[in-house]
Amino acid sequence: MKKVIAVVMSAVVIMGTMVGCGNSKSAGSTGEEKKAATNYNVAMVTDTGGVSDQSFNQSSWEGLQELSKKTGEKVSYLESKQETDYVTNLDKLADSENKLIWGIGFAMSDAILNAAKTNKDINYAIVDNSYGDKTPDNVTGVTFRAEEPSFIVGYIAGRTTKTNRVGFIGGIKSPVIDQFQYGYQAGVLYAAKELGRTINVDVQYAESFSDASKGKAIANKMFSAGCDIVFHAAGGTGVGLIDAAKEAGKFAIGVDRDQAYLAPDNVLTSALKLVNIAVEKVSEQAISGKKIGGTTYTYGLKEGAVGIPAENKNVKKEVYDAAMKLEDKIKDGSIVVPSDEKTYNEFNK
Template identity: 35%
Template sequence: MSVSLRKLIAVFLVVAMVGFVFAGCAKKTEPSPQQQATAPKKVKVGLVFDVGGRGDLSFNDSAYAGLERAAKEFGDKIEVKYLEPSAGGENREQLLRLLAEDGYDLIFGVGFMFTDHIAKVAKEFPDAKFGLIDGYIEGLDENSNVVCLQFKEEEGSFLVGAAAGLKTQTNKVGFVGGMKIPLIEKFESGYMAGAKYVNPNVEIFSDYIGTTGEAFKDPVKGKELALKQFKSGADVVYHASGASGIGVIEAAAAEKKFAIGVDSDQSLTAKPEQRPYILTSMLKRVDVAVYSTIKDYVEGKFKGGYHVFGLAEDGVGYAVNQYNKDLISDIMPKLDELKEKIIKGEIKVPADKAQYEEFVKNLKK
C-alpha cells in the first residue's frame, strides 16, 4: 500500500470519528420526542390570597410562607403561582376559575370567604384539588376534591391569654377582633379563658372593627380601638384582625404598652421601634397547613375532607424569638404546662361565648 493511500485512509478515519462524536453530542443535547414525552410533568400549585393580600404581616403572609417552603423543597416537581384579589375581594371566584382553567392541579383559597366559591368551582373542575383555609363545606369525605384546612384557634389564643393574664400590671387586658363572626369569636373566647384561668380577677375589654371583610384591612380603626382600651387601663391588647392589627401594634408602641400579634410571629415583621412592645404572637400555622397539603399531593397522599390543626398538631402556638424571649422567659414554664394540659384534654378550651361562660362558671367552683 502506497504512502499516499495510507494517508488518505487515515484522514478518512479521523473524519469518521469526528462525525460519530458530533452525532453522540447531538443525541445528548436534543432528547428524542419519546424521551420528552416521558419527562415527569410538574405539579401546578396555585394560591389566591384574601383581602389584605401578601404583605399583611399576618394570615396571608403565613399562607405564602407555606407555598414558598414547598417551592424550595419540591422545586423540581412543582411550579407555583399566587394571585391577589381586588380590594373588596369580589373576584375571588374568578381567580379560582382562572387557575383551574389554566390546568392547575392544586388550588388554595386563603380564608373562609372562599367557602362558597370553592364549593362551586370544585364541582366544575372535578379533576383539580382544592384547599379551603378556615372554611367549612358540608358532606366532604376523603374522596372529595376539596380539603377544609381548619385550626383550633381557641387553643393558641388560650396560651396568649394566659400570657396577658400573667403579665398585666393593671389587671386589665384587651381584645380587638376584625370581622364579628364565629371564627374570630373563637380567638376571643380562648383568649379570655386563658386570662381568667391564670388570673380570675382580670378585667377584659373586647371590641370588633366591623361586620364585613373590610374589617381585616382597617389599621386606622384597629389603632383607634386599641388606644381606647389602653386609655381605659388595659396594658396588654391581643388582636385577631389581619392587617388591621398593624394599627393595634402602632397603638401599643405609642402608649408603651404590650400588643399580642396573631397568625404569624409579628415581632419579626414589625418595625424595630415596635418590637419591645410585642409581648408574643398567637401562631396560627397556615404555613404548615399549606405546606403539608402540597407535600401530600406531591407524594400521592392527598385526601379530601377535613384536616384540623391544634396544639397537638403544631398548628397553633405562641411565638418566642430573640426580641421577646426576655419578656416572657419567666412565664414560659407556666405556658408550656398549660399547653400540655390542653393536649392531654385536662383543659377543655371554650370556642364560643356560651362555652366561655360555662368555663368561667366552673373556675369559680
C-alpha cells in the first residue's frame, strides 16, 4: 500500500492560483481526457479552511481536477470564508447546472441536507459525514477510518520522542476529529508499552480550521512544555504548528496530505487521508450512471485511501518497518484501532 500511496501523492498537482469566496474556479476538458464529456458538471463547496488549506479541501479539489482530466467533465468550486457562506454557495452551484455537488467537511452536514431536500434532481455528496439510515436518495456520505493512519503516526511519535511527551492539536471538537485524537493516543500508548515506559500526550483544540496563528501559539506552548513532537488534525490551523516546529527545531506530524514539503526537516511524517481519491472515485461512479445516493462509502487502510507517505526521511528505518507491520495487523483485524474516548478506554485496559 505504501508504494501505491507514494505514486498517488507524487501525481498530485498543487494549484498555483486560488479564488475568494463567492467566485468559482473551473477546470474543463483537456487533451488527456479518456472519453467525451457528457455535461455532467461536478462542483464543490469548501469549508472555512478554503481551497488552499494544504489539507483536505485542497485534496478534494485536486480529486475533481483529476476527474476532469479523465472524463472531460467541467468541475468547479466555491470557497467558504465563514459558515454562513455554506447555504449561499450551495444555492449558487445548484443554479449553475451542476449535477453533483460536494460539501467538504462535516460542518456542512445540515446545509447539504437542506439543499438536497430543496433540489431533489441534484445529487449531493459530503466528505466526513454519514446520515446513516436517514440518508436521502440524492445524498452520498463519504467517511474515512482516520483513526488508522493516526494510530500509525502515533506509534512513530512514541518510538521517536526523546522527551516522552508529545502533543495533539485538534481543529474543532467532533466525532471526526476524535478519530484522529484517539487513534493517535492509542498509537503512542502502543509504542510506550512496547518500550516499557510512560509517554504523555498533551491535547488542545483551537476551535478553528483556519486560524494558523492560533495553531502556532498552541504549538509553541506545547513545545515549551516539553513536547518534541506534535500531531495536528486542524486543517489550515495546523500550518501554524508546522511553522512553530520549524522555528523551534521540533517535529510536527502532518495530516490528510504529505505535508513534508512545508518543512522538510521538521515534518516527521503525515497521516494521509486521500480525500482526492474518494472524491474522484465516487464522482466517476455518478457520471457513469451508477446510483450513489442513499448510502455512505467508508475508506481505510484496506482500500488504500489512508496511510503514511512511503518517503519519511526523518523516521528511522526500523521504526518505519515496525509501523508497516502494524498496518498489516490493522488490515487483518489483529489490531482494532479506537476512534473515540469509549473505545480508547477499552483499548487502554
